Each structure stands twice: as C-alpha cells, then as structure tokens.
Amino acid sequence: MKSNSYGGGSAPPTSSIQQTSSLAAWERKAIKAVGSVISFWGFKENHGRIWCLLYLRDIPLSSSEIQNFLSLSKGSVSMLINDLETWNIVLLYKETKPKTYTANEKLIAMIVHVFQQREKGLLQRTKIQLKEAYEEAQKEGAPSNILKKIQLMLKLSTLIEQLLTTLTGLSPLTLQTLIKRFLLS
Numbered sequence: 001m002k003s004n005s006y007g008g009g010s011a012p013p014t015s016s017i018q019q020t021s022s023l024a025a026w027e028r029k030a031i032k033a034v035g036s037v038i039s040f041w042g043f044k045e046n047h048g049r050i051w052c053l054l055y056l057r058d059i060p061l062s063s064s065e066i067q068n069f070l071s072l073s074k075g076s077v078s079m080l081i082n083d084l085e086t087w088n089i090v091l092l093y094k095e096t097k098p099k100t101y102t103a104n105e106k107l108i109a110m111i112v113h114v115f116q117q118r119e120k121g122l123l124q125r126t127k128i129q130l131k132e133a134y135e136e137a138q139k140e141g142a143p144s145n146i147l148k149k150i151q152l153m154l155k156l157s158t159l160i161e162q163l164l165t166t167l168t169g170l171s172p173l174t175l176q177t178l179i180k181r182f183l184l185s
Contacts, residue, residue: 023069027056031070042118046072046080051089051103060093060100088113115164123161130154 023031031052038048049070054061061069063077072080081101084090089110093100104110134150170178 023053027053030056044080044083046070046076047084047089050077050080050084054090054101054103055105060102062098062100064098066101087117112167115167120161120164123157123164126157127154127161130157 031049034052035045035048038051039045050066053066053069063074063081066072066081067074067077070077081090085092085101087110089104090101091104093102130150130153134147134154137147137150
C-alpha cells in the first residue's frame with residue numbers, strides 16, 4: 001500500500017484522521033461538493049460521496065466504515081459499491097472479509113470509461129429517436145422548416161458522438177496533456 005498524506009504506509013495508521021468515525025468539516029464539504037456534481041451528471045449523490053470519501057482517505061475502507069462515515073444503511077452501501085465497481089470508479093482492494101475498497105485515482109481514464117459506456121449509448125438512442133421522428137414528421141407532412149430543425153438536431157447529435165469517439169479514442173497520456181494545458185491556461 002502506498003504512503004498517504006496522513007502518515008499511513010504498508011501498515012494501518014495508528015493515530016490519524018482515518019481512525020476517527022466522524023468526518024472533518026473540510027471532508028464533509030468536499031464530499032458534499034463531489035456528491036452534488038455526480039448527482040448533476042445523473043448518478044446518485046451517494047455514488048459521489050463514497051468515491052470522494054475513499055479518494056480523500058487514501059486508504060482502503062470496508063463497507064461498514066463507509067456506512068459509519070457517511071451515515072448510510074448497509075444495503076445502500078452494498079448497492080452503491082456494486083454500481084461503483086461496475087463503472088470502475090471504486091476498486092476492490094482486498095477480497096477477504098471484510099472486503100475493503102479504494103477509489104480509482106485514474107481520473108481521466110475513469111471519466112473516459114463512464115463516457116464510453118453511458119453517453120455513447122445515450123447518443124446512439126437519441127439519433128435513432130430523432131431519425132424516427134424525422135421519418136414520422138415527413139410522412140405526416142410536417143413543414144419543411146420543422147424537418148430542417150429535426151435534421152439539425154440529428155446532425156448535432158452525430159457531431160457530438162464523433163467528438164466523444166475522438167476524445168475517448170485518445171490515449172490517456174494525450175488526454176492528460178490536453179487537460180493539463182486547459183487547466184493551466
């Protein structure tokens with residue numbers, strides 16, 4: 001296990017913030033902020049809260065520890081952890097009981113994976129529905145300006161899909177370089 005900012009190393013810390021069962025004020029603020037963003041993106045707020053807790057703590061935590069820190073039910077944590085593992089956002093650290101989890105710290109790769117799985121499917125469904133809408137509008141004799149608007153939306157969804165494909169096709173190193181340049185400008 002890697003060293004962390006609270007003094008942990010290969011052995012669990014003996015006296016650090018990780019051993020408290022409550023969160024520091026700054027942790028609560030960060031966890032709330034990340035939960036809000038994740039919720040805005042269409043996930044559950046608690047998905048973001050769990051990831052952020054694991055990310056900030058920087059040591060593997062069990063489901064019961066996550067429960068205690070975030071005041072969540074056992075069933076809720078179990079369901080949320082399963083979702084997060086499926087999305088490759090939370091990683092199983094130790095499979096023996098109790099299982100422990102860590103945050104996926106490869107932020108760029110993680111975001112790209114989510115985009116590939118979720119947004120690409122959404123865009124494909126959107127294109128199919130817009131094509132169907134266009135065909136139905138055409139059959140019903142919709143005005144040409146309306147048909148043009150539907151075509152424009154279809155072209156836009158195709159463009160967004162192509163941009164997403166290009167973005168997700170870039171190597172993680174190239175993406176990291178682009179993001180660093182964007183953040184530093």
